[in-house]
Amino acid sequence: GAGVSQSPSNKVTEKGKDVELRCDPISGHTALYWYRQSLGQGLEFLIYFQGNSAPDKSGLPSDRFSAERTGGSVSTLTIQRTQQEDSAVYLCASSLGGQGAEEQYFGPGTRLTVT
């Protein structure tokens, strides 16, 4: 079956502009995660959605970052007034039920470059 898909694969934007990154999780997966991968920094957790519960936003680095998940499926990560330090690969993952022992399935990522 289809895996996690993300769009766009690459995004170049000017400092100060807003960007939207999209994630389509695996059908039937109730949990969805966003991570940020910066050069030499590993993967940093951003936000977690589980079913209809309130999202865990504890990893969002500033109030310029927000995310929503519509209909329990597609998710959009929005970065407002982008800064150069926002340049990174943004990875989305999904899992069946969101339990700590579950495998997370990752998309190919969106590479964001802020000029």
Added chain:
Amino acid sequence: AQSVTQLGSHVSVSEGALVLLRCNYSSSVPPYLFWYVQYPNQGLQLLLKYTSAATLVKGINGFEAEFKKSETSFHLTKPSAHMSDAAEYFCAVSYTGANNLFFGTGTRLTVIP
């Protein structure tokens, strides 16, 4: 608090040689431990995971890892490296009730022909 330390950001081995990638974790509760691999321009793929069953875990592509509680380690090994193993490897920890994985900074494996 949960965290992962991967010793060696870059590891080079000859084709056919043993692969050993080190991971040490810190967790205040019983951990779940994972190794993921990332090939260039791709997402992460699960190699193997430890979830409190057998301490020696076998994964895909001939990789295995051993959970050693006394050493708080979960090192990844493969007896004989193949060129196709060249990639970046991430160790991660989670626990019951966690909403996310906590990742190490990754180890880039180079295989020399």
